Amino acid sequence: MIDPEGPEPLYLQLAAVLRERIRTGVYPPNRPVPSITSLQQEFELARGTVIHAIEVLRDEGAVRTVQGRGTFVAPPT
Amino acid sequence: MIDPEGPEPLYLQLAAVLRERIRTGVYPPNRPVPSITSLQQEFELARGTVIHAIEVLRDEGAVRTVQGRGTFVAPPT
DNA sequence: GCCCATTTGTACGTATGTATG
């Protein structure tokens, strides 16, 4: 899914993967995406990289984050 | 200018300082703001914190960045 | 074209703070 050798920045690659999982319903609306820690483990990325990817999705309005609870897929428009 | 003990995150404090310097013409339109490294030294902050602050201003449209050249104050609207 | 200095971009690993349940 993620190619550490590829030209695209890892945080954008991860954002793309998560965006696709949201689009295809792997992460359904109003349900949490996996925690930063578990994404970090699944993709073997640094914490900051995962956070950066999620910030991208948040700026797109694809997810919303609540500190202490998690990051949730935005409801369909 | 920046209070490491204050409740506000450092990157937001720094963004506020830079925003004010832009507003008051300390950093004039179409001129560069100081480099990340020099801001880092002036405010004694980590590189990532300075970058985060600049990202805030970029999202506001207050500055634009060109890799390899610098970050420039946006022209007046 | 080729180095080199400067500057921004990305990424890592880690530590600590804050909110929720």
Added chain:
DNA sequence: GCATACATACGTACAAATGGG
């Protein structure tokens, strides 16, 4: 109180782009 989860911050390293010599 405790575990989980996100937020902030640090220091560091290297990559990529720019511009000058």
